[in-house]
Amino acid sequence: MSPSDASGPRTARRVLIIGGGISGLAASALLAQQGYAVTLLERRDQLGGRAGSWERDGFRFDTGPSWYLMPDVFDHFFRLLGTSADAELDLVRLDPGYRVYVDGYAQPVDVAADRESNLAIFDRIEPGAGRRMEKYLDSARETYDMAVRRFLYGTFADLRRLAAPDVLARLPRLLRLLTEPLATFAGRAVRDDRLRKILGYPAVFLGASPYTAPSMYHLMSHLDLADGVLYPQGGVTEVIRAVERVARAQGVEIHTGSDVEQIRTAAGSAVGVRYRDASGAAVELDADVVVSAADLHHTETALLPSAADRTYDEPYWTSRDPGPSAVLVYLGIDGTVPGLLHHTLMFTADWEANFGAIFGKERSVPDPASIYVCAPSLTDPSVAPDGATNLFVLVPLPADVTIGRGGVDGAGDPRVEAIADRAIATIAEKTGVKDLAERIRVRRTVGPRDFADDINAWSGSMLGPAHTLRQSAFFRAGNRSKRLDNLYYVGASTIPGIGLPMCLISAEVLLKRLTGDTSTEPLPEPSVDTLAETRT
Incomplete structure (x- = not known):
């Protein structure tokens, strides 16, 4: 455990965050709220990372993520900071949620915005599938709740936390879900090719194939088939703006056009960074804590000056x-x-x-x-x-x-x-x-x-490391350096994984790591009364 793990913000006041994607912005907001003096450095002129924006001739495009799933994660994050998703965003429910065309079939399948309608759709396409899908979606909901309660919000710093009674009671089933591919698991619920594809495609959100992703991830079907799909008016770029707003409101200092060239080290610790500012001038900043929200491969292989400082060496990446x-x-x-x-x-x-x-x-x-x-x-x-x-x-x-x-x-x-x-x-x-x-x-x-x-995406990946079994949960890259004190990671490369909701969660997991919190549940939210006082 590094000194900042144990002592918290009272002795680790200055934090430098590398990267202004959603994870870097969210981490900066949460840490500033806890009393850290936070400076965020973003290489490009625009914040958002993969979730950027581009305009031409009256058209505006989200350049990356376009699905708004796991709304509870967004709302939880904003509530931690004294507001809510409803207050920050204009959310619209899509109904139908999406359409699916499959080669060889004349008509597409429209997926509805609620569970009961989708059960009826499945049963109409494949008589009897509705009844089996009830069990499938019940399992998806239970697995999702378990993931949120025990796996997504934990640092895995103390694996004994996973030996909770609710986990142990479900251990045989969890082991099966971890070792059986999603495609196989879904194939027992439905036989129709179109329906199998609807159950399998969420693996792509995880950067994986349904033939290799663990069936644990059938939990994703709870998100689109039961919870439904939302859209923030103005696009995902409005989500980035909202997270930026709450970060600035907490006092975060944000610099764009600031290209970090090296994480500076001394005596086995990260002590700051060297970067080029918007004018091209070289600048060195000191810090008590350095957090990289950049791609982990880039952080480890390009920003750390010595191979001895790297937690993940070349054999790790090739495997x-x-x-x-x-x-x-x-x-x-x-x-x-x-x-x-x-x-x-x-x-x-x-x-x-x-x-x-x-x-x-x-x-x-x-x-x-x-x-x-x-x-x-x-x-x-x-x-x-x-x-x-x-x-x-x-x-x-x-x-x-x-x-x-x-x-x-x-x-x-x-x-x-x-x-x-x-x-x-x-x-x-x-x-x-x-x-x-x-x-x-x-x-x-x-x-x-x-x-x-x-x-700086590793191998040109659009999302981040795939959620295969050996790259999920506690098998995924951790969020602190094993070689350097006071160096931490946040974002899609580390726990809990890829996608906007996971990146928001990773910011909370970082806060837990810095404060020595080994709990697995989301952090307690302020009371309704506290939120009301904050807004007034």
Whole structure:
């Protein structure tokens, strides 16, 4: 245990946070609330990391995450800081939540916003599936509650905490859920190919394949099939702005255009950073605690000056899975695109081959590829001009930077632009909008090389390390250095994992680590009376 683990903020006042994505911003807010003097350094001119924003010709695009799931996590975070998700965001429930096209089937499946409607949909497609899905979703809810109570919010600093009675009572079942693939588990609940894909696709949110992700992650089906899908008006960038607001309100000092080049060390401790400011001048800052919200591979291999300071050496990285990359396509379209909902998934028939190309031993760009399309302008008129459509398209690929970079108006590398062209053709075919390509007013692509260059993502990963068994829970990279006192990690690379909700949780787990809190539950929220006093 480092000195700051035991003593808390009274002897560790100055904190430097590297990276202004959602995890860095959230960590800065929580630590500042506890009395730390926090400075956050962000390399780019824009905060948000993967969850950025890009505008052109009246179109505004979220550049990364576009799903708002686990609303309880967002609300809990804001309540810790004296506010709420409802107060900070204008949330809209999507109904239907999303649409699924599967090759070989004439009609798509629309997933509803509530559990009972979805049970009826499943039963209509496959008689008897509704009854089996009741048990599946009951299990998903129970597993989700267990994960929140015992696994997601813990530091794993004291594994004895996991030997709680509720965990021990479910241990045989938990072991089975950890060792059986999600695809196998889901296949016992439904036989219809479309329904199996609906139960399996959430593995992609975890940077994994349903054929390798543990069936523990069937808990994800509770989020979309029972809880439903929300959308923050203005887009995910409004979530970033809200977290930035609460951070600044707590007194966090935020500097953009500040490129950290090295974590400074002395006598076995992290003592500060060296960075280039917006003018290019070299600056050194001292700190009692350094927190890296940057990609962990970049932190360990590029920011630490000596191999002796690294917790994770090269053999560690060569034996781990960076998760998938993607080609992203931002399209501003003249007119409407019938056939799409706010969220639309388009799956290939041979799903196993598709995932094998992305996650298997011999990796390649899948063709045909499954794709995801977000049309936020169907819900939010602020993201596109009147009469136009905003489309965000994601094509999952292996994490391979040689696939190349994207660009504006077709100026990306040839492989990236060809992948984008095929995705546009798929959307045109599925929706029946044959002239879709001719109606494109704005086009920008992003490739794996961009993820590596812009956000220092390991191997150009779009999300972070995949949630395979050996990269989940206490098997995932921890949130403090084993070599340097006072160096900590937060974000998608570390516990509990990838995605906006997990990154918010990682900030709370960091606070627990710094204060020596080994509890597994979310931190207690202020009372309703306290919240009311804070707002007045």
